Amino acid sequence: MAHKPVLLKEVLELLNLRPGITAVDATLGGGGHAVEIMKQISPAGHLIGLDQDPQALERSRPRFDPASCRVDLVHENFRNLPKALSRLNIPGVDAVLLDIGFSSDQLEDSQRGFSFDREGPLDMRMNPDSETTAADLVNGLPEKELADLIYTYGEEHRSRRIARVLCERRQTARFETTQDLAGTLENLHGGPVRKKSVKRHFPGKRHPATRVFQALRIAVNDELEALREGLEGSWSCLNRGGRLGVISFHSLEDRIVKRTFLRWKAEGAGTVVTKKPVTPDEAELNENPRARSAKLRVMEKS
Numbered sequence: 001m002a003h004k005p006v007l008l009k010e011v012l013e014l015l016n017l018r019p020g021i022t023a024v025d026a027t028l029g030g031g032g033h034a035v036e037i038m039k040q041i042s043p044a045g046h047l048i049g050l051d052q053d054p055q056a057l058e059r060s061r062p063r064f065d066p067a068s069c070r071v072d073l074v075h076e077n078f079r080n081l082p083k084a085l086s087r088l089n090i091p092g093v094d095a096v097l098l099d100i101g102f103s104s105d106q107l108e109d110s111q112r113g114f115s116f117d118r119e120g121p122l123d124m125r126m127n128p129d130s131e132t133t134a135a136d137l138v139n140g141l142p143e144k145e146l147a148d149l150i151y152t153y154g155e156e157h158r159s160r161r162i163a164r165v166l167c168e169r170r171q172t173a174r175f176e177t178t179q180d181l182a183g184t185l186e187n188l189h190g191g192p193v194r195k196k197s198v199k200r201h202f203p204g205k206r207h208p209a210t211r212v213f214q215a216l217r218i219a220v221n222d223e224l225e226a227l228r229e230g231l232e233g234s235w236s237c238l239n240r241g242g243r244l245g246v247i248s249f250h251s252l253e254d255r256i257v258k259r260t261f262l263r264w265k266a267e268g269a270g271t272v273v274t275k276k277p278v279t280p281d282e283a284e285l286n287e288n289p290r291a292r293s294a295k296l297r298v299m300e301k302s
């Protein structure tokens with residue numbers, strides 16, 4: 001199923017989009033938000049779309065052909081937004097959207113290794129040019145570092161036990177696939193489970209691999225540091241009156257966004273447009289359960 005843009009109408013309203021402005025979608029993905037942003041800023045506007053995943057760029061490129069305003073699509077990590085804009089000779093922008101995390105397209109492609117539900121290589125790199133895969137971390141990190149990673153990025157309280165079991169197992173055979181790792185984690189939680197449907201085996205509960213997979217994905221893609229740098233870089237590129245909107249999907253990310261916005265506010269650099277984070281309404285949740293944990297925060301530069 002193609003990726004559905006989350007909180008779309010709220011993003012369009014709160015980013016204060018209007019014809020003629022320059023807007024950045026720094027997480028282009030399937031282009032769901034970007035196409036609608038393009039319509040709002042056309043015909044004289046300029047849209048810049050970034051993604052660190054070249055497959056996302058190729059998949060969404062046809063959606064901008066023909067484009068209703070100037071569009072530049074760039075393969076780049078949003079932590080390097082200032083550099084990307086300077087390469088395009090753009091001195092400042094009026095709106096930036098960060099819709100962080102991974103897309104349904106990435107999750108559903110078994111060869112990317114994001115899903116514990118699909119057999120695939122234990123990869124999880126959003127940018128295939130980057131060096132470290134999830135398999136490198138699971139097979140290579142010392143036990144304590146692996147436990148710390150699972151605890152910090154997965155908020156998993158059983159991290160020490162999990163790391164011990166993974167390190168014991170890898171002495172006999174490397175972890176190479178998603179199902180291999182997911183199976184080992186299931187066994188740790190009360191015996192082997194033949195998995196047809198996660199929901200059937202763990203009714204009302206998280207799958208035991210959820211937090212470990214989240215932790216590995218965050219580490220492989222250096223997601224939290226990229227977010228910190230991406231926020232600072234986006235803010236530095238905004239024109240006065242410009243708006244930065246961030247959609248996050250878990251508390252680790254949302255905490256960073258919230259604290260950064262409060263710091264900028266305290267420094268007198270801008271106003272927080274969303275006093276509380278905006279969350280999806282019932283209608284959106286019914287249509288797109290993946291939107292469940294989404295939170296949108298928007299700040300305006302003064």
Ligand SMILES: C[S@@+](CC[C@H](N)C(=O)[O-])C[C@H]1O[C@@H](n2cnc3c(N)ncnc32)[C@H](O)[C@@H]1O
Nearest residue numbers: 005027029030031032033051052053077078103
């Ligand atoms: C949730 S999806 C965005 C979906 C998009 N808004 C849409 O409507 O189709 C997140 C996208 O951001 C990309 N991404 C995540 N972190 C990134 C980063 N640090 N720099 C650039 N792209 C990133 C991912 O590769 C993925 O394609």
